[in-house]
Amino acid sequence: MTYQAKPTIDFPGLTKNKLGLTLRDYEGVASTLCAGCGHDSITAAIVQAFWELDTRPEEVIKISGIGCSSKTPAYFLSGSHGFNSVHGRMPSIATGAMAANRNFYCIGLSGDGDSLSIGMGQFAHVIRRNLNMLYIIENNGVYGLTKGQFSAAADPGSTNKKGDVNHLQAIDPVSTAITLGGSFAARSFSGDKDQLVPLIKAGLKHRGCAILDVISPCVTFNNHAGSTKSYEHVREFYHPAIHTDFVPPSEEIRAAYADGEAMPIELHDGTTLVLKKAHADYDPTSRQKVLHYLEEHRLKQQIVTGLLYINEDLPTMHQANDTVPEALVHQDYKDLNPGSEALIKLQEKMR
Numbered sequence: 001m002t003y004q005a006k007p008t009i010d011f012p013g014l015t016k017n018k019l020g021l022t023l024r025d026y027e028g029v030a031s032t033l034c035a036g037c038g039h040d041s042i043t044a045a046i047v048q049a050f051w052e053l054d055t056r057p058e059e060v061i062k063i064s065g066i067g068c069s070s071k072t073p074a075y076f077l078s079g080s081h082g083f084n085s086v087h088g089r090m091p092s093i094a095t096g097a098m099a100a101n102r103n104f105y106c107i108g109l110s111g112d113g114d115s116l117s118i119g120m121g122q123f124a125h126v127i128r129r130n131l132n133m134l135y136i137i138e139n140n141g142v143y144g145l146t147k148g149q150f151s152a153a154a155d156p157g158s159t160n161k162k163g164d165v166n167h168l169q170a171i172d173p174v175s176t177a178i179t180l181g182g183s184f185a186a187r188s189f190s191g192d193k194d195q196l197v198p199l200i201k202a203g204l205k206h207r208g209c210a211i212l213d214v215i216s217p218c219v220t221f222n223n224h225a226g227s228t229k230s231y232e233h234v235r236e237f238y239h240p241a242i243h244t245d246f247v248p249p250s251e252e253i254r255a256a257y258a259d260g261e262a263m264p265i266e267l268h269d270g271t272t273l274v275l276k277k278a279h280a281d282y283d284p285t286s287r288q289k290v291l292h293y294l295e296e297h298r299l300k301q302q303i304v305t306g307l308l309y310i311n312e313d314l315p316t317m318h319q320a321n322d323t324v325p326e327a328l329v330h331q332d333y334k335d336l337n338p339g340s341e342a343l344i345k346l347q348e349k350m351r
Ligand SMILES: Cc1ncc(C[n+]2csc(CCOP(=O)(O)OP(=O)(O)O)c2C)c(N)n1
Pocket: 066, 067, 068, 069, 070, 087, 110, 111, 112, 113, 114, 115, 118, 138, 140, 142, 143, 144, 145, 146, 151
């Protein structure tokens, strides 16, 4: 694969964040995706979110599987650590990377094919383990890279570009993640940057596995009438259930919210998410109510979006395994390698 580096032109007028970095510093190489592909809009939102969070690029691990969507990490944060893994295996690599260095931000990029077909087992278990990462599915309902076959996210009754009808049931990553015991499940649309940027920031700050399903139209293979993942269809059936405001720890929450309409949720680093609900009785902390709401709106063909479910209290992989708080690279050699005597004792215990 060849990559085209972007020209390093200095634009003196660009706004700098607290680290003195501009948006350009959070970009990657030039995209080779089709013009108009939803995945590129998601990249722009990721760049914006990391910039707004004043993230040090070298403190980010970006990992993907295989697909057009899995090419995305090349297009943002050139200065961070990246690994383009095997089809459907992004979660294993992310688990290994975070086991070694738990203090980094981990962002995984995957597709509906990569996650819901070949990678379904991996998708399920990274959610159960509650690995501390943001897991984005760029969902276009097809295998874009291999020329537009239906994916497991294609809705029954939807058609492909040639007019063939999909007769199989769709897997919804959001309700699946909630059912699997996930701690954070959200949905958005590549065409709604205002909604997407705060959701990416919330997912990065959430302690645990944040699943973010982003409907991301494939303009080449799945943007026709009959597709339920086209720009036109998503705009028509888009149903934001909840709006997320992201308040950094240094800022006060000043806005006054009418009773029941908004819900502040404090994250473990002091960040506050203010969830403004479309309906006062929507409760993003109740699995039962959220699943009911999703099913009710699925039957009306509505695409429910926003931070739909959150549980800040589930133990993460590191908490469940009581691991050391620091990255392994910062541990003393003697702690990492307790010596042959300790190993013999361990083996004795297993005899
Ligand atoms: C083991 C293996 N099986 C099949 C393939 C072929 N393959 C490459 S990408 C892909 C599907 C990608 O679809 P998705 O994850 O939805 O990404 P998109 O291209 O739509 O963004 C498939 C089946 C492969 N690369 N490796």
